[in-house]
Amino acid sequence: MSKVVLKRLEKRFGEAILSTHDQFGDETAVVTPEVWHEVALFLRDDSRCQMDHFIDLTAVDYLGRRTPRFEVVLHMRSMQKLHRIRVKTPVAMGPDGENPKVDSLVDVWKGANWFEREAWDMFGIEFKGHPDLRRLLMYEEFEGHPLRKDYDANKTQPLVEYREGYEKQAPFGLPEGMPFGRQVHDRWKVHVAGRQTDGKTNILGFEED
Amino acid sequence: MEPLDVELEDGELELPTDPMLLNMGPSHPAMHGTVRIVVELSGETINKADVQIGYLHRGFEKMCERGTWSQVFPYVDRLNYASPMLNNVGFALAVEKMLGVTVPERCQHYRVLLGELARICDHLVCSGAMAMELGAFTPFLYFIKARDIIWDIFEEETGARLTNSFGRVGGMAHEPSPNFKEMVRTSIPAVVDLIKDGENLVLENRIFLDRLEDVGIMSKEDAIALGWSGVVLRSTGANYDARKHHPYMTYDRYDFDVPVGQKGDNYDRFMCRQAEIRQSARIIEQALEMMADEGPVNVEDPRIILPPKEQVYNTIEGTIQHFKIVMEGIKVPAGECYSYTESGNGELGFYMVSDGSGTPWRLRIRPPSFASTAGLEQLITGQMIPDIVPTFGSINMIGGECDH
Numbered sequence: 001m002s003k004v005v006l007k008r009l010e011k012r013f014g015e016a017i018l019s020t021h022d023q024f025g026d027e028t029a030v031v032t033p034e035v036w037h038e039v040a041l042f043l044r045d046d047s048r049c050q051m052d053h054f055i056d057l058t059a060v061d062y063l064g065r066r067t068p069r070f071e072v073v074l075h076m077r078s079m080q081k082l083h084r085i086r087v088k089t090p091v092a093m094g095p096d097g098e099n100p101k102v103d104s105l106v107d108v109w110k111g112a113n114w115f116e117r118e119a120w121d122m123f124g125i126e127f128k129g130h131p132d133l134r135r136l137l138m139y140e141e142f143e144g145h146p147l148r149k150d151y152d153a154n155k156t157q158p159l160v161e162y163r164e165g166y167e168k169q170a171p172f173g174l175p176e177g178m179p180f181g182r183q184v185h186d187r188w189k190v191h192v193a194g195r196q197t198d199g200k201t202n203i204l205g206f207e208e209d
Numbered sequence: 210m211e212p213l214d215v216e217l218e219d220g221e222l223e224l225p226t227d228p229m230l231l232n233m234g235p236s237h238p239a240m241h242g243t244v245r246i247v248v249e250l251s252g253e254t255i256n257k258a259d260v261q262i263g264y265l266h267r268g269f270e271k272m273c274e275r276g277t278w279s280q281v282f283p284y285v286d287r288l289n290y291a292s293p294m295l296n297n298v299g300f301a302l303a304v305e306k307m308l309g310v311t312v313p314e315r316c317q318h319y320r321v322l323l324g325e326l327a328r329i330c331d332h333l334v335c336s337g338a339m340a341m342e343l344g345a346f347t348p349f350l351y352f353i354k355a356r357d358i359i360w361d362i363f364e365e366e367t368g369a370r371l372t373n374s375f376g377r378v379g380g381m382a383h384e385p386s387p388n389f390k391e392m393v394r395t396s397i398p399a400v401v402d403l404i405k406d407g408e409n410l411v412l413e414n415r416i417f418l419d420r421l422e423d424v425g426i427m428s429k430e431d432a433i434a435l436g437w438s439g440v441v442l443r444s445t446g447a448n449y450d451a452r453k454h455h456p457y458m459t460y461d462r463y464d465f466d467v468p469v470g471q472k473g474d475n476y477d478r479f480m481c482r483q484a485e486i487r488q489s490a491r492i493i494e495q496a497l498e499m500m501a502d503e504g505p506v507n508v509e510d511p512r513i514i515l516p517p518k519e520q521v522y523n524t525i526e527g528t529i530q531h532f533k534i535v536m537e538g539i540k541v542p543a544g545e546c547y548s549y550t551e552s553g554n555g556e557l558g559f560y561m562v563s564d565g566s567g568t569p570w571r572l573r574i575r576p577p578s579f580a581s582t583a584g585l586e587q588l589i590t591g592q593m594i595p596d597i598v599p600t601f602g603s604i605n606m607i608g609g610e611c612d613h
Contacts, residue, residue: 024306024546053449054436056547056575060562073560075547075575079433079447082454086547111436114583122270137263137612146271153271 002027002083005049012042018090028086036072036089037103043076043085044108051076051085054109057116059123063149068092070100070125076109091125104130122147228256233597235264241338241601242608244582246589253593258586265608273572277538278304279378281572286372288574288610292331292553294323294363296610297376302457303548303559304378307541310508316380317458318500322393323366323375325489325496329400330356331553331605332440332482332489339479339602340411343420351407355400362392378539379514380507390497397490404486421476425588425600428473435587436580439555441604444481445473451551463495478603513539538567554578554605576610 006020009029016035021028031039043051055075063069068090077084091100104127105112116127117136124145127133135142141159144151228249235245243264249257269288273281285300286293298320305312312320337352360370366386367373375382411417427437432445442449450467452460468484470477507514511530520527543565549558555577562571581604588600 023544024309026545026547028545052430053433054580055549055556056436056558056560056573058560058573058575060571060573065564073573075558075560079449084547109436110431110434110587111580111583114579115436118579135263137266139263146268153268153275 002085005043005051005083005085008046008048009039009042012046013039026084026086028088030088030090033089033091033102037105037108039087040074040105040108043087048081049085050078050080053077053079054111055084057105057112057119059119059125059147061123061147061149066090068100070123072102072119072125074105099124099126101126101128103128106130121145124148231594235261240598241342241604242606242611244601244606244608246585246597246601248589248594248597250594255589255592255594255597258589260582260585262582262606262608263612265612267609267613269613270572270574273569275568277567278541278569279534279539281569282376283372283374285574286374288576289331289553289557289578289607290371290609291334291607292327293371293373294327294375295331295550295552296557297373298324299548299550299552299557300559301376301378302550303546303561304539304541306548307544307546307561307563308378308513308539309542310379310510310513312380312508313505314459315501315504316506318496319381319385319506320376321458321460321463321496322493322500323363325492326359326362326393328489328553329486330359332486333404335553335602335605336479336482337407339599339605340407340417342598342602343417345411345414345417348407348410351403351410355403355407358396358400358403362389362396365389365392377507377514379510384506385500390500390502393493393497397493401487401490404483408483418476420595420599421479421603422474423472424475424592424596425603426472426474427584427588431587432473432584435584437555437584438580439551439553439577440481440485441478441581441584442555443467444470444477446471451549451556455549457550459496459499460492462499463492465492465495475599475603540565540567541569549575552577554581554607554610557610574610574613576607576613578604578606578611579613582606582611 006027006029010017010020013031013035016032018030018032020030043049053076055077057072057074060071060073061069062071070091072089072091074087075084089102091102093100102125104116106116106129113132114136116130117133119125120127120133121135121137122145138146139159142157228251231248231250233246233248234240235243245261245264247259247261248255269284272284281300282297285296288296333352333356337349341349363373364370366389367375367382427445429445429447432442433447438449446469448467448469451457453467465488468481468488470481515534516527516530521531541563543563545560545562547558547560549556556575557577558575560573560575561569564570585601585604589597592600
């Protein structure tokens with residue numbers, strides 16, 4: 001259905017399109033971050049694409065799986081032509097652990113505003129040119145970006161400290177048993193531990209066996 | 210607070226002309242959900258509004274990365290708690306898209322039936338709550354009574370009234386109960402009658418209409434660019450319904466219309482919801498006719514569907530199957546996929562990344578009311594404070610899905 005759009009993109013941007021695929025029937029183009037904004041504009045304004053309906057913008061953290069580590073994913077559809085497309089761009093952390101950066105699409109689709117704020121909040125991806133890049137779901141005092149794979153799911157940051165001497169566990173405090181059952185994606189720990197620590201402790205400070 | 214006995218120059222006694230900041234919510238009886246709106250007022254007109262969400266953020270996406278694919282069902286129940294069944298079906302369809310399986314036809318009709326019943330509930334709660342916030346309490350009671358009739362059906366079918374967790378990958382948790390069709394057939398006319406009674410109370414009420422008509426107008430182009438979908442988008446005149454334009458399950462075989470508004474004001478949104486309830490009732494009637502009384506509900510694939518309990522307890526194969534699915538989870542092929550359905554509020558999408566194991570690598574939910582709530586700021590800027598209440602009510606922000 002949207003093969004046409006992929007072809008148009010490849011013809012217009014050439015080398016900047018890193019790859020395309022249509023796995024599970026979803027046409028996808030991976031573009032370089034440099035043309036991210038340009039591609040969005042082209043898709044919206046081109047007479048044969050007309051991707052005017054903004055659907056979704058999010059990010060994925062591929063820690064330990066891919067470099068660059070993050071991928072920003074954009075979904076859109078056309079009201080007229082009824083086709084859909086997904087455009088992705090890989091973005092990397094800076095050399096000193098700076099947040100990854102990519103162009104903001106707020107001037108292309110208004111709806112991108114909150115979606116980019118959410119992606120900033122959850123993944124720490126900075127959208128250059130965003131008019132109001134604040135946290136959206138978490139509170140201002142929150143440190144870190146919870147959907148990154150190296151943010152521990154057990155971690156809590158209560159605004160009001162837990163009461164001392166009160167027998168109350170923080171959420172997810174104790175393991176639920178059956179450790180063989182859950183397949184938790186802990187491979188990043190091995191990955192990170194091997195690279196930057198002395199091998200005895202991993203990034204969270206747990207003793208390795 | 211300044212002490213009152215300070216001696217002031219004459220010029221300072223005038224009324225302050227600075228814009229005033231007012232904080233609405235997060236917990237306020239007139240608010241439709243837990244949300245905070247900071248408004249900058251000039252008199253009673255809103256100059257600027259800042260909508261702040263996140264009070265119901267529960268880390269849904271992070272939680273999903275820690276369990277198996279099937280363990281996500283209880284979480285999606287709690288996304289849009291006004292219509293959990295639609296979320297269940299939406300997620301089941303998404304995983305089935307990745308697995309490449311299609312459920313038997315009987316199950317598809319069954320899913321449509323339960324989904325449309327849930328859609329009626331969703332619209333009833335929204336319209337009822339909206340009327341209640343405007344002071345019309347009685348229609349709310351009528352609508353809730355109608356919803357209760359539907360909930361009784363859910364209770365009979367699934368065992369739970371609100372959070373059903375009834376969907377499964379590759380089918381449903383149970384086949385339709387023997388008197389399911391009869392129950393739905395007799396209930397729907399009663400539900401529609403109650404809705405008519407409730408509507409009659411407000412739709413000729415001058416006060417109610419004045420607060421809805423020409424308030425909170427959104428243009429078609431803006432709504433599309435904002436990523437709106439569902440009722441709020443259709444009220445602006447844009448004709449897009451995923452059931453009609455990208456049919457999934459058996460929606461292409463039913464005869465139904467898509468109600469579309471003209472102006473995109475609160476009244477259009479309210480009326481589109483009410484009209485859609487009638488269309489859902491139409492779909493239900495047809496699906497009841499088409500659904501077979503006998504036949505399989507689940508796909509026949511031992512890698513996806515749990516074996517019957519007799520086999521689990523009596524055969525080694527059954528035990529192993531059960532163990533593998535429960536402990537390791539269903540193995541979903543590696544890759545990425547976006548699947549969408551028309552939920553109560555609009556397009557509910559799931560963007561999923563699988564690494565081939567039994568646990569999602571990333572499960573992104575695209576909540577419809579997140580996009581709608583993002584447009585609220587534009588809707589209420591330039592309006593008066595009392596207009597916030599019906600406008601926000603007509604958006605139908607559901608905290609569970611909006612705040613993830």
